[in-house]
Structure formats: C-alpha cells, structure tokens
Amino acid sequence: MNVSDERLLRIDEVIEPLRVKPGSKVHLPGDFDPAFKTAGLKKKRGVELLDEGITLLAEYQDRLAAQSSEGVLVVLQALDAAGKDGTIRHVMTGVNPQGVAVQGFKVPSDEELSHNFLWRYVSALPKRGQIAIFNRSYYEEVLVVRVHPDLLARQRLPGAGHGDGDVWAARYRDINAFERHLTDNGFRIVKLFLNISKEEQRRRFLRRIDLAEKNWKFSGHDVAERRHWDEYQHAFAAMLSHTSTEHAPRYVIPADRKWFERLAAAAVLVKTLADIDPQYPAVSEKARRDLLTAKTELEQQAAPGVPADPFAAEVAAASGTTGK
Ligand code: ATP
Ligand code: MG
Numbered sequence: 001m002n003v004s005d006e007r008l009l010r011i012d013e014v015i016e017p018l019r020v021k022p023g024s025k026v027h028l029p030g031d032f033d034p035a036f037k038t039a040g041l042k043k044k045r046g047v048e049l050l051d052e053g054i055t056l057l058a059e060y061q062d063r064l065a066a067q068s069s070e071g072v073l074v075v076l077q078a079l080d081a082a083g084k085d086g087t088i089r090h091v092m093t094g095v096n097p098q099g100v101a102v103q104g105f106k107v108p109s110d111e112e113l114s115h116n117f118l119w120r121y122v123s124a125l126p127k128r129g130q131i132a133i134f135n136r137s138y139y140e141e142v143l144v145v146r147v148h149p150d151l152l153a154r155q156r157l158p159g160a161g162h163g164d165g166d167v168w169a170a171r172y173r174d175i176n177a178f179e180r181h182l183t184d185n186g187f188r189i190v191k192l193f194l195n196i197s198k199e200e201q202r203r204r205f206l207r208r209i210d211l212a213e214k215n216w217k218f219s220g221h222d223v224a225e226r227r228h229w230d231e232y233q234h235a236f237a238a239m240l241s242h243t244s245t246e247h248a249p250r251y252v253i254p255a256d257r258k259w260f261e262r263l264a265a266a267a268v269l270v271k272t273l274a275d276i277d278p279q280y281p282a283v284s285e286k287a288r289r290d291l292l293t294a295k296t297e298l299e300q301q302a303a304p305g306v307p308a309d310p311f312a313a314e315v316a317a318a319s320g321t322t323g324k
Contacts, residue, residue, distance in 0.1 A: 008274055011053075014038050014267045018251045020244035028237040034197040036254040046259045050090070053266035058094040060273035061131060065099045067278040068129035070186045074269065075137045078194035079232060080222045081204040082255045083262075084135055087194065090262045091269065092133070101126065104135040113154055117141045117171070118178055128186060138178070139239060142171050146235045147228050172242035179248040189248040190272050192265055193236065196255040198229055 017036070020026060037046070064070065076084050092100055103124040112120045118138055126132035145151045146168060157167070179189050196204075205226075208218035225232075244250035253264045283291070299308035307313040 008271070011267045011271050011274075014264060015251060015271060018253060018264060018268070020240050020250040020252060022245050022249065024241065024244075026237045026240040028195075028233040028240075029197070031237075032195050032252040032254070034195045034200065034254050035256040037257055037260040041260075043257075043259050046263050050259070050263045050266055053263065053270050054091065054094045056270050057091070057266065057273065058096070060270070060276075060278065061095045061099050063278040063280060064131070064273065064276065065096070065129045066280045068281075070188065070276050070278065071126035071128050072131045072188050072190060072269075072272060072276075073126055073182065074131065074133040074190045074192065075139065076133065076135055076192050076194065077137060077139045077143065077236075078255065079196055079201060079229075080225060081201050081208070082194040082196035083258055084194060086258060087192075087253075087262055087265050088133055088135065091266045095131070099129065100131045100133065102133045102135060105137060105140060113156070117155065118174065125182070126187065138175060139243075142168055142175070142239050142243075143232065143235045146238075147231045168238065169242075172239070175243050176245055176248075179243075179245065183247040188272050188276060190269055191244075191248060191250045192268060193240065193250060193252050194255040194261060194265075195252050198226075200256045201226065 018032075026032075064072070076087070078084050088102060092102075101124070105120070108120065118141075121134070121138045124132060124134065145155075152167070182189060205218060205222060208214040240250055240252065251264070251268050253261055253268075255261045295309070302308045
C-alpha cells in the first residue's frame with residue numbers, strides 16, 4: 001500500500017491542532033473546544049474521510065500483524081457519554097478482530113488494590129503485532145482517584161503516598177517512565193482524551209433517560225460524577241499538562257460532534273501506523289526455494305484435467321494471458 005505524502009499531510013492537518021504540545025500548560029475548559037472541527041469540513045465529507053481512514057487502518061493492521069515487531073496501545077479517557085464505546089466501534093470496524101483486544105477498566109477489585117497502581121494495566125498490554133485498546137486506563141489513577149480522595153485511601157500507600165500534593169507528581173513521573181519504557185521497546189501509545197462539553201453531556205444523559213432502549217446506558221452514578229465536573233476538568237488539565245510527551249503525545253479529541261470525534265480518533269491512529277510503516281516480512285532465498293519445492297509437489301498431485309496450479313490459472317485468465 002502506498003499512502004501518498006499528500007494524504008498524510010491532510011491527516012496531519014486534521015490532528016495537529018488536537019495535539020497537546022509537550023511541556024505546555026493546559027487550561028480546561030478554554031484551551032480545547034469540544035465542538036471544534038477542521039475549518040470548512042462538512043459532515044458528509046467527514047464521514048467519507050472516516051471510511052477511507054477505516055480502510056487504511058485495516059490494511060495497516062494486517063501489515064502490523066505480519067511484521068510482528070511493534071505493537072500499538074490505544075488509551076481512551078473521557079467523562080461519561082463522551083463516546084468511548086461508539087468511537088471504538090466505528091474506528092475499529094474492518095480490522096481483523098484477532099489483532100485487536102479491547103480492555104475496559106472499572107473500579108478496581110480488592111486483588112487489584114493489593115498491588116502497585118500500574119499492575120492491572122500491565123497484564124493487558126498488547127503483544128508485538130497487536131493493537132490493544134484501553135477503555136479507561138492507568139490515567140484513572142490521576143483522574144477519578146484524584147477527584148475522590150477515598151479511592152486513594154483504599155490503595156493503602158505508605159507514608160507520603162497518602163494524598164499530599166506529591167502523590168500526583170510521582171504518578172505523572174511513573175506514567176511518563178512507564179510509557180517511555182513501552183515506546184523504547186517497540187510499542188507506540190495513542191493517547192486520546194475525548195473532550196465533551198458540559199451541555200452536550202447533559203443532552204446525552206437526557207436522551208438516555210428519555211429513550212427506553214437507551215436506559216441501560218444510564219446510571220445514577222453518572223449524574224453523581226457530573227456534580228464533580230469542575231474537579232474533573234482540573235484533573236484532566238493537570239494530567240494533560242504533565243503527561244503529553246514527545247514519545248507519547250496526548251491528543252484532545254473534540255467530542256461534541258460524533259462524526260468529527262470518530263474521524264479525528266481514526267486520523268491519529270492512521271498517522272501512528274503510518275509512522276511505524278509496518279512491512280510484510282521479506283522471504284529469504286532459502287524460504288523461497290522451499291516454497292518452490294512445495295509448489296512442485298502440490299502441482300504433481302493435480303488430478304487429470306485439473307490445472308496444475310488453479311490459482312495461477314485464475315490469475316492468468318483474469319489478466320487475459322494464456323498462463324504459459
Ligand atoms: P459505560 O458507562 O459506557 O458502560 P464506563 O467506562 O463508564 O462505561 P462504568 O461501569 O460506568 O463504565 O464505570 C466504570 C467506573 O470505574 C467509572 O466511574 C470509573 O471512574 C471507575 N474507575 C475506573 N478506573 C478506576 C480506578 N483506577 N479507580 C477507581 N475507579 C475507577
Ligand atoms: Mg459509565
């Protein structure tokens with residue numbers, strides 16, 4: 001596959017405004033508009049571009065699996081109703097399910113709480129050749145745990161770990177080091193924060209309440225969390241300021257328009273895979289000779305009247321040659 005430079009430039013144009021510059025100080029709301037979209041881009045064209053992106057993703061994933069030396073971790077963070085599930089569903093349509101694993105993270109169990117805070121995430125990391133998607137992630141450890149100090153207390157940290165300011169600085173440092181370790185070992189990290197506005201969340205919650213078939217998506221817990229909106233914005237801004245790095249940059253995906261959210265998420269993933277540019281493994285001379293030996297053996301097994309190599313015959317027929 002050849003993704004033209006021009007096409008990649010267009011992808012760059014879409015995602016560049018969404019990237020959190022490493023070292024910058026982020027303020028939310030304000031620095032990133034949840035209703036942002038690329039200037040002049042209409043929904044109809046956006047949906048077509050998403051389709052193209054999905055096709056590209058499927059092709060890249062096939063090569064990533066074949067190359068089997070690098071892996072991709074997609075880390076999704078968002079407030080409720082920002083579209084995590086829908087983004088995963090739309091962006092990953094078309095990829096081979098064998099090469100993708102989606103892992104959701106909820107309130108930790110007693111077993112998980114009796115380990116260090118990164119423990120439960122490590123066991124779900126991708127293998128080489130795979131894409132793993134974290135639906136929520138170790139970033140909860142500086143988000144929900146920061147907003148609810150009782151969750152930190154449940155972690156039974158010794159000494160200074162008990163909620164003073166340093167615990168967050170230490171976690172940002174650990175997360176950056178963890179991600180550095182992953183990237184140094186051949187795993188790219190695609191970090192997406194789906195950024196929904198307070199009004200759009202209110203609208204989506206009401207929709208889930210008003211439509212009977214959407215009721216299952218809503219829980220009273222969601223409105224309880226919404227009461228902490230400002231604290232969450234503060235925790236997200238601090239997280240963005242401290243953990244967007246050169247080796248693992250963070251993208252803020254505007255979430256108020258679902259079509260643009262999906263397009264932007266797909267664009268960041270395509271760009272990451274294009275940077276890896278995975279290749280089908282080259283076959284060695286020896287392996288090539290072995291293939292030809294096997295081919296001869298299989299051809300000799302053809303029943304009378306059947307082409308020795310039906311596949312080659314089909315290809316030849318399709319290209320209008322005689323096959324000789
Ligand atoms: P959906 O609502 O779309 O089904 P969800 O990811 O919101 O998906 P829920 O079961 O509603 O799933 O919520 C999971 C809850 O687990 C969230 O409130 C989240 O904040 C909480 N959670 C996730 N990780 C942690 C963590 N490390 N510590 C404490 N709470 C966590
Ligand atoms: Mg939820």
